[in-house]
Amino acid sequence: MKRISLLIFVVLLALAACAPANTSAPTSAPATQATATRPPAGPATAAPAATTAPAAQGPKEIVLGAAIPLTGGTSREGGLAKKGYDLAVKEINDAGGIMLKEFNRKVPVRLIVYDDKSDNTTSVSLYRKLANEDKVDAFLGGYSTPLVEAQTLVPAEVQTPYISGGGATGTIYAKGNKWIFSTLASIEKLSITLMDWLEAQQDAGKLPKPAKIALVAENTSHGAEFIKGIVERATAKPDRFTVVLNEKFEINGKDFSPLISKIKTANADLFLADARQPDYTLMQRQYTEAGLYHKVVSYGPRGPEKAARDALGAASDYLVAANWWDATMSDPASKAFIEKYKAMYNGEVPEWYAALSYESAVVLFKAIEAAGTLDHAKVRDALAATNLTGQLVVGGTVKFKDNGQIDNPYLMTQNLPNQKVNLIFPKDLATGDAVVPLPKQ
Amino acid sequence: MSLTDIVSLLISAILLAGLYATMSYGLALIYGVMKIVNVSHAGFMMLGAFAAFILIHPDYGIKLNPFLAPLIVVPLFFVVGMLLEHFIVRHVMNAPMITSLLLLFGVWLIVQNIAYIIFTGDTRTITTPYSTMTIPKDLPTDLKAVIAPLMADLRISVNRLVVFAVGVVTLVILQMFLSRTYLGKAIRATATDADAAALVGVNTERVRMIAFGLGIALASLTGALLSLQLSFDPSFGGSHQLKSFTIIVLGGLESFVGVALGALLLALIETFSVMPPFNLPAALQDFVSFSLLVVVLVIMPGGLIALLKRK
Numbered sequence: 001m002k003r004i005s006l007l008i009f010v011v012l013l014a015l016a017a018c019a020p021a022n023t024s025a026p027t028s029a030p031a032t033q034a035t036a037t038r039p040p041a042g043p044a045t046a047a048p049a050a051t052t053a054p055a056a057q058g059p060k061e062i063v064l065g066a067a068i069p070l071t072g073g074t075s076r077e078g079g080l081a082k083k084g085y086d087l088a089v090k091e092i093n094d095a096g097g098i099m100l101k102e103f104n105r106k107v108p109v110r111l112i113v114y115d116d117k118s119d120n121t122t123s124v125s126l127y128r129k130l131a132n133e134d135k136v137d138a139f140l141g142g143y144s145t146p147l148v149e150a151q152t153l154v155p156a157e158v159q160t161p162y163i164s165g166g167g168a169t170g171t172i173y174a175k176g177n178k179w180i181f182s183t184l185a186s187i188e189k190l191s192i193t194l195m196d197w198l199e200a201q202q203d204a205g206k207l208p209k210p211a212k213i214a215l216v217a218e219n220t221s222h223g224a225e226f227i228k229g230i231v232e233r234a235t236a237k238p239d240r241f242t243v244v245l246n247e248k249f250e251i252n253g254k255d256f257s258p259l260i261s262k263i264k265t266a267n268a269d270l271f272l273a274d275a276r277q278p279d280y281t282l283m284q285r286q287y288t289e290a291g292l293y294h295k296v297v298s299y300g301p302r303g304p305e306k307a308a309r310d311a312l313g314a315a316s317d318y319l320v321a322a323n324w325w326d327a328t329m330s331d332p333a334s335k336a337f338i339e340k341y342k343a344m345y346n347g348e349v350p351e352w353y354a355a356l357s358y359e360s361a362v363v364l365f366k367a368i369e370a371a372g373t374l375d376h377a378k379v380r381d382a383l384a385a386t387n388l389t390g391q392l393v394v395g396g397t398v399k400f401k402d403n404g405q406i407d408n409p410y411l412m413t414q415n416l417p418n419q420k421v422n423l424i425f426p427k428d429l430a431t432g433d434a435v436v437p438l439p440k441q
Numbered sequence: 442m443s444l445t446d447i448v449s450l451l452i453s454a455i456l457l458a459g460l461y462a463t464m465s466y467g468l469a470l471i472y473g474v475m476k477i478v479n480v481s482h483a484g485f486m487m488l489g490a491f492a493a494f495i496l497i498h499p500d501y502g503i504k505l506n507p508f509l510a511p512l513i514v515v516p517l518f519f520v521v522g523m524l525l526e527h528f529i530v531r532h533v534m535n536a537p538m539i540t541s542l543l544l545l546f547g548v549w550l551i552v553q554n555i556a557y558i559i560f561t562g563d564t565r566t567i568t569t570p571y572s573t574m575t576i577p578k579d580l581p582t583d584l585k586a587v588i589a590p591l592m593a594d595l596r597i598s599v600n601r602l603v604v605f606a607v608g609v610v611t612l613v614i615l616q617m618f619l620s621r622t623y624l625g626k627a628i629r630a631t632a633t634d635a636d637a638a639a640l641v642g643v644n645t646e647r648v649r650m651i652a653f654g655l656g657i658a659l660a661s662l663t664g665a666l667l668s669l670q671l672s673f674d675p676s677f678g679g680s681h682q683l684k685s686f687t688i689i690v691l692g693g694l695e696s697f698v699g700v701a702l703g704a705l706l707l708a709l710i711e712t713f714s715v716m717p718p719f720n721l722p723a724a725l726q727d728f729v730s731f732s733l734l735v736v737v738l739v740i741m742p743g744g745l746i747a748l749l750k751r752k
Contacts, residue, residue: 072562073674117562219724249724252564254671254680258715259723261453265446265716278564282672285566288573290453291596311566315573 058103062374064089064364065112065130066140067151072118073252073278074144076307077353081143081166082113084357087344088365098365101372109365116142120150127154136160137374138364141182143353144276145169145222146251155179161380163364165356168301168324169221173403181383181404183324183360183393187222187274190301190322191229193410194272195241197322197425197434198296202240206436207269207295210238214245214268214294216259216283218275223248226274226300244268251276256283260290274300281308288315295437296320304413304421305351317417318438320424322410325352325359325392328423328431329411333392359392394429442717445594452597454705454712456605460666461704463608464681465688466615467659469700472689473632474652475534477541482660482685483678484552485522489514489664490673491560497567507569507669508603511611514665515658522657526650534649556675564674572669574599604666611662615655616697628652680727687734690742707733 066085069078089111092098097108112134116123123142130136131154139155141148141164148167155162156179163181170186201207215230217223227246234241245266249259260283263271271294275283280302287297302308303321327338327349337358341350363386368374371382388398395408412425414434422432442450464486471479493510495501505513525548533540575596577589619625630638631648639645664678671677688707692699707730714721714729721729 073564075561075563247723252672254673254677255726256723257453257457258711258726261450261712262715262723264449265442278566278672281566285568285572289575289598289600291575291578291598311568313568313573 058100058105059107059374061108061110062098062100062368063110063112063134063136064138064140064361065114065127065134065136066142067114067116067123067126067130067147068142069118069123069144069147070113070115072116074118074147074276077166077277078115078118078143080351080353081357083341083345084165084350084354084359085111085113085140085361087341087354088358088361090344091340092365098368099372100368100374102374111140112136116147116151118144118147120146123147123151124154127151128158131158131160137376138162138368138379140164140357140361140364141166143167143357145172145187146220148172149221152177152180160376161364161367161383163360163383165358165360166353168405169225170403170405171221171225173401173405177404178384179380181360181363181386181400183356183363183398183406185324185406185408185410187225187300188229189407190410191226192233193412193425194298194300194320194322195230195233197320197412198270199237199240200425201296201434201436210240210242211270211295212242212244212266212268213270213272214263214266215243216245216247216249216263216271216273216275217300218251218279219248220251223274230272249275249279251279253279253282256286259283260286260292263287264290264292268294270294270296270298272296272298272300275302277302277305277308280305281311284308284312284315284319288312293438293440297438298322301352303415306349306419309415309419314417316415318435319415320434321413321415323352323413324394324408324410325355326411326413326421326423327351327355328413328421329394329429330431331396333390333396337392355392359398362391363388363398449595450712450716452595454708456598456601457712458701458705458708459605459608460663460670461684461688461708462701463611463659463666464663465685465692465700465704466612466697467656467663468682468685469689469692469697470628470652470659471656474628475530475649477530477534477538477545478686479545479653479656479660480542480682481525481545481548481552482656483682484549484556485518485657485660486664486667486678486681487556487673487675488552489518489661490668490677491556491565491664492517492661493665493668494565494567494673497569507567507571508607511607511662511665514661518661519654519658521654523650523654525657526653530653531646531649553675560675562674562676564672565668566672567668569600569669571600571603576602600669604669607666611659612701615659619697624648624651683727683734684730687730687737690734690737 068082069075089109093108097106099106112130114126116126127139139160139162141162142151143166145167148164149172152172156177161179165183168184168187170188173182202209215227217226231243234243245262245268247259247262280299298320301321301323303319309316337355338350366388367382367386368379371378384400386398386400390396391398393408394411398406401407411423411429414422414424416422423429424434468479468482492514496503496505496510496513497507533544575598577585577592580588619629627643627648630643631645635645688703689700691703691706711726711729715723
């Protein structure tokens, strides 16, 4: 009997131990971190009336809402995304707000930000709260594919436009949801860019043909799309690439030792991974501890993040990343953004998380202005018709495909010693040549 | 797999086993002396990791050498463990086992939630000058010239090696304490037969309090050591605790030698199960150890030691 009790208890414990990290966070802890709170609503009316009445004067403010991971596994990236939003809101309010033709005046913007604690369920609840209680006029997105994938259910449900710079996976936008938009190109395109660049290195005689690839990715739709892009190219061009290891891992991993052992024994030429920053940091640390070496090492879109480089030191040198934006870009829009960001955040150099959230907010402001009203459907239509040039994204143009996602090119970076970063692709943006194969340290 | 790969994996497994043994000794000690399963073990591993973080990380101003942090963490948690036993655990000692299990499970949840409030759910990493050093690459030049040719393509992480050494030294000290001091002998006597120990004058209440303190101190030591290798947050420790259960069940619940054997067996299984010919996905590492726990509980409840004795 004792044995059976112990067995049952151990199974219960296993369930507790295997539960997602943040579901065990205290439910009584402060759930929200609003940058401002909405004034008390008037008598119960239909949702849009809360921001549009009285019609003659128009709304006192345009209310936007976002649920961002400010604590939990992706809190660092979420915090940076919030900084980008805050900068965009400050900038538009310093200019008097967004011009609404319907009322023939500028209306200031107020952003409500909640902390979703990096938890999918919380994130969905908070977007519903933003719509149903805070009566927001539009949503700004959160960060990380799993969260964005979950929260993008809400915009269609409440018929409210949503734009994000934090969830790139193409499957999010392949569901016919007409209310969601993304300023990030798809992960499949990231894989294709990476493979194009690797082919260029092969053609330059810097990498072997065929090159053996050890491929690992997080067990999410983000990782699946990354793997798909790489495997499809390798299958199409067996003379160039062979995938000798194809493994998935759980996000927010606590120990990658068995995976590192597999990578080691795969004897590959290239190590390509798709991991978010905490996983990238731990995996690269264990990779270096194990004394591994590959001619090219990439963690997909991760690599130049300051927190990772601080934690890894020289172990992060020469990593290659495919990315949506980098502070080394020298186009006028990027230069202006970097200057404004540094001025607001004590000289801090922005990372792409902040840049793309800023970009998303700016695109939304311009769409509201183009719509001239806060009518949700009209703002959505204006977002769909967006065609902006001179923007932060690579190529400078923001234009959404029918699925709501942009299709801009990626850029590629390579970490250099002493926290420096080179843009290595495309050629017109490059600030230096790629170091390939990676030097043995 | 080449011979070098196999040797390299063996070394990894042994280094891992050292850590696993340290992780499990506290549980075995408490179970041996008090006959309760300390399911708050994970919570104190996590607190040990955060205590080391505070002592080591520059943001907190103390900036202690990473390998000296246990010298502060261990005594601190020894006292915490004794207080926990004195004010809480002692009161359920005579209750059915499920009472102490639920009580300590509650303690774990409380500890975890306090950590969420204090430290938030952010993932932390401790990076030290040793974090990415390997042998022979980072050895002094003269030594490297001698050792590098002997090691061929083998690389050993300095961090893991030092953590392993700290773990082994701790175990040796613990073993000497248990076998050569009056208090250690009293602990063993209480573990063997508490009533008989009391009859010959051992203060069993005091012994239990010290044993519980030692168990918690060992949990915190493991947390401090793991924090030098892995990322952690307040949910940290759950899967490690379950591995500890697997190890002590494999080891026969009360035998320290059995714990060491159990740790080695689990480390070997985890390391080699992902390799040919088994080739399990690396993501199933935890599945392997938990399956092993269930299998051992059902078919071999006496653990490895009982199996060896039977033969």
